[in-house]
Amino acid sequence: MKAEDADRTAFGPGTPLGAVIGKDAYNKLHKGFGYEVVGELLNHFPNRYLEVGELTAIATLPLGEDVTIVAEVDTITQRRMHTRRGMLVEVVVKDAFGPEQAHLRMTFFNGYQALKELHTGTVAMFSGRVTRYREHLELTHPQYAVLESAADAEPRPIPVYPSTGKLANDAIRKSVLLALSGVDEAGWPDPMPAELLRRRRLLGRAAAYQAIHHPHQLRDAHRALRRFRYDEALLLQLAIAQRRAHRRGQPAVPRPPAAGGLLERFDACLPFQLTPGQRATGAEIAADLAGTHPMNRLLQGDVGSGKTLVALRAMLQVIDAGGQAALLAPTEVLAAQHLQSITRALGPLAAAGMLGGDEHATRVDLLTGSMTAARRKEVLLRVASGETGIVVGTHALLSEHLQFAELGLVVVDEQHRFGVEQRDTLRAKAGATPHMLVMTATPIPRTVAMTVFGDLEVSTLEGLPAGRAPINTHVVPLAKPKYRTRLFELMREEVAQGHQVYVVVSRITETATEDDGGPAGAASPAADGAAGRGGADGQGAAGAAPEKIPRDTVEAMAARLRAMPLMEGVRVGELHGRLASEDKARTMADFEAGRIDILVSTTVIEVGVDVHNATLMAVVDADAFGISQLHQLRGRVGRGGLHGTCLLATWLEEGHPSRARLDAVAATRDGFALAEEDLKQRREGDILGSSQSGRKSTLKVLRVIQDADLIAAAREDAEAIVDGPGGLEAHPALDRAVRDWVDEDMQAFLERG
The missing domain is CATH 3.40.50.300 (P-loop containing nucleotide triphosphate hydrolases)
Incomplete structure (x- = not known):
C-alpha cells in the first residue's frame, strides 16, 4: 500500500491500523508494541533525528571529520572477532552519486540490526566520523537510515524511532508515513482551544504530527515536540485542577484557634x-x-528545620x-x-x-x-x-x-x-x-511540586532553629590506608569526649537489605537515585582494595569494631529493620540514654531519630546511597548544639562518576540545592515514582525538570479553564481528552499527592 493511495479523509485517530498500513505491517507493529489504531502509531514519536546536512561524495571524504553520505550497499559480511567476544559486520558501500563509484568500508560491532536491514543493493544514508584503517578510509559503527532510492535523499532530518529487535526503524518509518498521509485538520480536530494555541504560540495538532514525523528542518520537530509536551502538561494540570476544585468543594469542620487553649x-x-x-x-x-473546606497541605523543610x-x-x-x-x-x-x-x-x-x-x-x-x-x-x-x-x-x-x-x-x-x-x-x-x-524532609523544586503534588498547597519551612550546630561533611577515600585508620580513630576520639557515633551501612547481612516493614511498593533504603551494588560502582571498586572493611553489613561492621583493640571498652550496638520491635525500642532507648557509644545501623535511622549527644556519623560505602538520602542521614548529628561531623566513606577513587554524588553532599548543606542536583542525576521515572511502583513511565514526553516553563504555563491555563465559566465541561473536546488520558497508570500517579 503506497502513501499516495491512502484516502486522506477516510480515517482518523481511532481507525484500525491494519486498514491503513496493511496486514503484514500491522501484525509486526501489534506484536512489537501492541498498537491497534492509527492514533497509537502516530504517538510513537522519534527519539532522535539524523540530520542530512550537505552530502559528501566518497571520493572527497575528509579524514577525522563527521560526514553524511548516501550510498548503495555493495557487499556485507560477518566474522567473529579474535580479540574479544562478539561479531564484526563489515559493509562495503559504493557512492550513489557521481561517476566515480568510489567504495567505502564500514564496520559494526555486533551489528545484528545492520545484518537485518542492509543488503546488497540497499540505498541508505550513513553518518559518522571518517577514520583510517590499514590505509583505507572507513566509518566505524555509523548511524544510518534506509532509503527507497538515492533520489529520496532530500535535505530533511530522518527520524529514528524506538524499535524492537524484530522491527527495524525503516519499517516503522514507512508505516508512520502511511498513517501520516491521512492527518489533516478536518479528520483530526484539535481538542485544545484555538485561542490558547495562539497565545502560547503552539502548532495545531495535525501540523504537529506532520512536523514531528516528517520535518523539513530540525527546528520543526522541536516545535512539534513542544506542542506534545504542552499537551501532557495541560492534561495533567487539568486533572489535578479538577481534583483540587473537588476537594475545595468538600465540607470540613472548621478548627479555628481557641483563646486560652x-x-x-x-x-x-x-x-x-x-x-x-x-x-x-x-x-x-x-x-x-x-476554613470550612479540608486543608490539603504539603509541609516541606530541610533536615532539622x-x-x-x-x-x-x-x-x-x-x-x-x-x-x-x-x-x-x-x-x-x-x-x-x-x-x-x-x-x-x-x-x-x-x-x-x-x-x-x-x-x-x-x-x-x-x-x-x-x-x-x-x-x-x-x-x-x-x-x-x-x-x-x-x-x-x-x-x-x-x-x-x-x-x-x-x-x-x-x-x-x-x-x-x-x-x-x-x-x-x-x-x-x-x-x-x-x-x-x-x-x-526532602526539598522539592517548584516544578516537581506542581507536577507530583499539584493538588496540595505547599508550605516551605526555611531556616534552622537556634542551637542547631553546623555539620561538616567530608569524603573519606577508603582505598588509602591512612584514611581508613583515621576513620576509626575519629570514632574513638568522639567517644572519649563523651559523645556518641552513628555508623551507617547499607545491608543487614550478606544476604539481607533493610526491610522495616514498610508498605508494599515503599522505597527501599537506597532507592532514591542510589547506584546499584556491584559492577563499577560497588564490588568491582572494592575488590581491588587490600584489607578492605567488610562491606555493607551491620553484623560484620559491629563485629569488626568490637574486635579492634582501639575500641576496647567502647559499647557497640546494632539497629536494623529486621530486629523485633521490642529489641529496636530497647536499642534506641539505650543509645538515647548513653548506654551505647557507637550505633551500627542501616537507614532505619534516616529520619526523625533525635539523639542530641550524637556528634559523628560515618556512612560506609556512601556511594550506595543517593544524594537526598545522604543529606537526610547526616541530619541525625549536630542536633543538640554540639558540632556535628559526617564522613562519607567510599572505596571509589576520585574522578569516578559515582563520587559526584558524595562531592555534591560534601560541598553544601543547602538541602534545596542538593535536591536540584539530585533530580539532575536521577531518571525522570524515579522522580515521578514509576520505578518504585513497578508501573510504566507515566509521562511520555514531558520532562519535569527541563520543561519548567511549560508546566507553569499549563498550570495557569488549567486553573483558568477549570475556574472559568462552565469549567472544563465548557470545552467538550478537551474534557474528553482529559478523561481518555487519565487511565489506570495516570490515576495511580495522580493519587501520589
Whole structure:
C-alpha cells in the first residue's frame, strides 16, 4: 500500500491500523508494541533525528571529520572477532552519486540490526566520523537510515524511532508515513482551544504530527515536540485542577484557634522563640484549619528545620477545637521517636488524668503492630472515647478496629512512604473529611511540586532553629590506608569526649537489605537515585582494595569494631529493620540514654531519630546511597548544639562518576540545592515514582525538570479553564481528552499527592 493511495479523509485517530498500513505491517507493529489504531502509531514519536546536512561524495571524504553520505550497499559480511567476544559486520558501500563509484568500508560491532536491514543493493544514508584503517578510509559503527532510492535523499532530518529487535526503524518509518498521509485538520480536530494555541504560540495538532514525523528542518520537530509536551502538561494540570476544585468543594469542620487553649499554653511554655519560617508556615496551616473546606497541605523543610513542632502546634489547634489528630509514621522506630519528642515537648500538657497533669491536658498515645493485645485494646478504647487527643502510629492506625471520637487532622510523616489507599483509609475514619498535612524532609523544586503534588498547597519551612550546630561533611577515600585508620580513630576520639557515633551501612547481612516493614511498593533504603551494588560502582571498586572493611553489613561492621583493640571498652550496638520491635525500642532507648557509644545501623535511622549527644556519623560505602538520602542521614548529628561531623566513606577513587554524588553532599548543606542536583542525576521515572511502583513511565514526553516553563504555563491555563465559566465541561473536546488520558497508570500517579 503506497502513501499516495491512502484516502486522506477516510480515517482518523481511532481507525484500525491494519486498514491503513496493511496486514503484514500491522501484525509486526501489534506484536512489537501492541498498537491497534492509527492514533497509537502516530504517538510513537522519534527519539532522535539524523540530520542530512550537505552530502559528501566518497571520493572527497575528509579524514577525522563527521560526514553524511548516501550510498548503495555493495557487499556485507560477518566474522567473529579474535580479540574479544562478539561479531564484526563489515559493509562495503559504493557512492550513489557521481561517476566515480568510489567504495567505502564500514564496520559494526555486533551489528545484528545492520545484518537485518542492509543488503546488497540497499540505498541508505550513513553518518559518522571518517577514520583510517590499514590505509583505507572507513566509518566505524555509523548511524544510518534506509532509503527507497538515492533520489529520496532530500535535505530533511530522518527520524529514528524506538524499535524492537524484530522491527527495524525503516519499517516503522514507512508505516508512520502511511498513517501520516491521512492527518489533516478536518479528520483530526484539535481538542485544545484555538485561542490558547495562539497565545502560547503552539502548532495545531495535525501540523504537529506532520512536523514531528516528517520535518523539513530540525527546528520543526522541536516545535512539534513542544506542542506534545504542552499537551501532557495541560492534561495533567487539568486533572489535578479538577481534583483540587473537588476537594475545595468538600465540607470540613472548621478548627479555628481557641483563646486560652492548649496551643496558647504550649507556646507560653516554649523555652525558645519560633523561627520566622515556623511562624510563617504555622500561620498558613492555622488559616487552613479554620476554613470550612479540608486543608490539603504539603509541609516541606530541610533536615532539622523543625517541621514536627509546626505539625504539633497544628494538632493542638485541632484539639482545642474539639477534634483529634493522628500522626502516621513509616516505621516503629520513627513512631516511637515522635511519641517521645511530642510528650517531652508538651510535658504536663500531655498528661491528662495523670498525677501532675495540666488541667487542660490531653493524652498522647502510641499504636503499633507489635503492641500486646491488652495494650492495644487500652489505646483503642481511649481513642474511641476521645480521651486521647493525639495518636501516633504506624500502619496499625489503618486497622479496621481503630475508631475515632472526632478525627480532625491527619498528619503524614515522610509521605512518599505511603500509598493513597492507606491515607484514604485513615481519612475515612472521620465523619466529615479531616484536614490533611503531609510532611517531607526532602526539598522539592517548584516544578516537581506542581507536577507530583499539584493538588496540595505547599508550605516551605526555611531556616534552622537556634542551637542547631553546623555539620561538616567530608569524603573519606577508603582505598588509602591512612584514611581508613583515621576513620576509626575519629570514632574513638568522639567517644572519649563523651559523645556518641552513628555508623551507617547499607545491608543487614550478606544476604539481607533493610526491610522495616514498610508498605508494599515503599522505597527501599537506597532507592532514591542510589547506584546499584556491584559492577563499577560497588564490588568491582572494592575488590581491588587490600584489607578492605567488610562491606555493607551491620553484623560484620559491629563485629569488626568490637574486635579492634582501639575500641576496647567502647559499647557497640546494632539497629536494623529486621530486629523485633521490642529489641529496636530497647536499642534506641539505650543509645538515647548513653548506654551505647557507637550505633551500627542501616537507614532505619534516616529520619526523625533525635539523639542530641550524637556528634559523628560515618556512612560506609556512601556511594550506595543517593544524594537526598545522604543529606537526610547526616541530619541525625549536630542536633543538640554540639558540632556535628559526617564522613562519607567510599572505596571509589576520585574522578569516578559515582563520587559526584558524595562531592555534591560534601560541598553544601543547602538541602534545596542538593535536591536540584539530585533530580539532575536521577531518571525522570524515579522522580515521578514509576520505578518504585513497578508501573510504566507515566509521562511520555514531558520532562519535569527541563520543561519548567511549560508546566507553569499549563498550570495557569488549567486553573483558568477549570475556574472559568462552565469549567472544563465548557470545552467538550478537551474534557474528553482529559478523561481518555487519565487511565489506570495516570490515576495511580495522580493519587501520589
